[in-house]
Amino acid sequence: MKRLPLVAALALGVSGITAAQADIEVYGQAHLAFSHLDDGDDYSAFNLSSNASRIGFRAGHDVSPNLRALVQLEGQVDFDTDNNETFTSRDSFVGLESGWGLLRAGRFDTPNKTLRSRTDLFGNQVGDARNIVRGEYTGQGVDERFRNGIAYRTPSFGGVFVDLHYSVDTGDDDNAADSNDDDAWSASLTYQQGPVYAAVAHERWNEGGERVREATRVAGSYDLADLRVTALAQTTGRPSDDAFGVGLRYALVGNIFLKGQYYVLSADDSDQDADMIAVGADYHYSDELRFYLNYAQIDNEDGQ
Structure with a gap:
């Protein structure tokens, strides 16, 4: 008989929770900077940059009196380029807090x-x-x-x-x-x-x-x-x-x-x-x- 390996895993996940049940927050930051950059040699120019601009979603739900489930999804937003940033390019996680x-x-x-x-x-x-x-x-x-x-x-x-x-x-x-x-x-x-x-x-x-x-x-x-x-x-x-x-x-x-x-x-x-x-x-x-x-x-x- 073929024996299957025993796999130990820790699974963190939140499912089946509606918006009415969870504390949901939409947050973000739009950070645009107008700068003049000069390397003192062969480059000197004005620049407009999007510095760590972001959008994110947080959700928390008390699954029991002493245990809270957390989810955060945060992605970078570039106002100045057409970079294809992933929606979870910044701090994104699931968690448990007690x-x-x-x-x-x-x-x-x-x-x-x-x-x-x-x-x-x-x-x-x-x-x-x-x-x-x-x-x-x-x-x-x-x-x-x-x-x-x-x-x-x-x-x-x-x-x-x-x-x-x-x-x-x-x-x-x-x-x-x-x-x-x-x-x-x-x-x-x-x-x-x-x-x-x-x-x-x-x-x-x-x-x-x-x-x-x-x-x-x-x-x-x-x-x-x-x-x-x-x-x-x-x-x-x-x-x-x-x-x-x-x-x-x-x-x-x-x-x-x-x-x-x-x-x-x-x-x-x-x-x-x-x-x-x-x-x-x-x-x-x-x-x-x-x-x-x-x-x-x-x-x-x-x-x-």
Whole structure:
């Protein structure tokens, strides 16, 4: 008699729930930036860009008094190109949330990436810290989303919680590589209480069963009256690069905020070194409408 293998699986899914039963939210962001870009050499031009514009749908349903089912579908919208973005190109997942924590499966930001987004005062703008810390010039960046990922977040204990995130395969194939040779993992420890945010994360990407890139980040922010101070330090392996950045944001008057940040990359190959300074002002007309004016300059070495 032929024996069938025993397959263990964790299935997260929500079905048979009507709109009347679930809490449904339609959300999004339209972010257009008019910029002048100049490389100081042979390129100088005005540019209109759609920066992480998106549309998404969230649904939540209490399947029992102590268990809530979650679904999120989020896709990028490019106002400036005809790129065919998939509807789930951004954070998209199904999940379960209860007193024991949060469990999600799908495609979404890693704990390591979250540290940068929490402390970057110019995220998705001219002056974005990813210009320095992403490290994509090596072939594998360290500020990405995991495909095919499953993640767990513990409850908060006195402001402290842990995130664990594993991808069975970081490629976009239908099936994972044999023995999960192209897997990856990311984990973080966070303290968030009142004006203080502090976290440390480590991430590792594999290819063909071999480690191809890893990164460790430490990040934090502190709010002191009208002033916010941010900082991030990062070290990566293969190649061994180090990066560091600090930022300040000040509530000037009303809904006007002044901000600035400085980031520097000390690469394993000095020809890849870079540093960036960015300054700007934000005007929060309302929670739904914001304007900003930024200036940023990057100094790259010859190989960068």
